[in-house]
Amino acid sequence: MATTVAAALAAELGLRTGADLRRAAAGGTGVGADTAAAPGTAGAGLAAPHGAAHDESRTSPAIGPPKTILPVTPDISALLPHGGLATVTAITATRRGATSLLWRLLAGPTAAGAWCALVGLPDRYPLAAEAAGADLGRIAFVSAAGPRIADAAGALAEGVAAMVVPSDGLTPPQARRLTARARKGGTAIIWWETRPVAGPDARLKVTRADWKGLRANTGRLWGSGGLDACELDVTARWRSGGARRARVWPYGGDPAGPATPWSWGECP
Template identity: 35%
Template sequence: MHPAFADLLPSAGLRRGSTVAVLGSVSLLLALLAEATAAGSWAAVVGVPTLGLAAAEELGVEVGRLALIPRPGVEFPAVTAALLDGVDLVAVGAAGVNAQVARRLSARARHRDAVLLALGHWPGAEVELRCEPGRWSGLEAGYGHLRARGVVVHARGRGAAARPMSTRVLLPGPAGSVAQQEHNVHAIFSAEVG
């Protein structure tokens, strides 16, 4: 887990057997996958047809350790269950997944010591991370390149994650991956967001 997110999760990282829902940001989902794949874990993304490999790589995901199943169709539960059996982290598009299937897949992740990351609301998720978009920086006097975007990530959940937490990060930071929010960007971001 990137240190910027460590305070948001009960065990300062993605705990094996857990289910985490990510709301409002594919970039946040990719940032969570980045640290794990860089450390040698394998990951898969199921049912997120708009996810791009170039964006994943820019945020630090080791794409050689990432399988994409963009449109599993009616086989979504079976494909996801099979991946949970053999892959460290499985990210899924949560749109249209009924509560019974969600509970079965979370139980499978627990049983197989995998991490299930849901992009969208997921019934029974231990932790829910919500990303509030912020201000982009890099354009000066109407020209330049977008370099970084300050966001606020909120976490809430059950058990050890019951106490709501928030952190400000750059997603992406100037180097393209997640970065701790610097003071000068923090001041600009605070004035913009409140």
């Protein structure tokens, strides 16, 4: 039933689904193919962390290559194990600046023409998404609450290229089933991690958020003035055992430097 609903939705709205975005083995076609050879975009080769293959085989079941790799912005690319948005990613929702990171994560796929959906996440500020580079015309905001979150997410799986879902909206068995469908069908799942989920390919966490443009204001929590830019320090832990960190400017500002590899002992 869910697959039928997703197919009908895709046909009616002309959605570019995960299947449309799959890259062929010999170079790929569709979204992501044109950027495959561009540095810092989806498809650009990233050296695997030393010992990553050994760690993954030891700690988790073998997983085949993703069917879809969605392009992301250069400042996000090196934080992800495949250089682009693929299969399952988690963002630690409780961290200040997490919403800005989410919008920046969606900027690349939507700018490339991919459809994304936010399920059961009310009170998001869409103009911030636009400021971060996301195409609002390619983002569906789906109102759902309680058990309807799992129903809506299941119906949209394989019908959109990427989907953001609050982890506490699904039971652990439901989350596992949705993850399995994502891996099989090529839809990228982004867990808005309000409750820990098992086995994301990458878990992104904002360790520091600094807003530029505010001036100190004695006796008040927030300063005066206008916000010019936001600077985020982001860490990424990969399922394979790798780790990265990068500085991201979701709304403009200084150009972000490349992400750097680091060891588990250095993770904050």
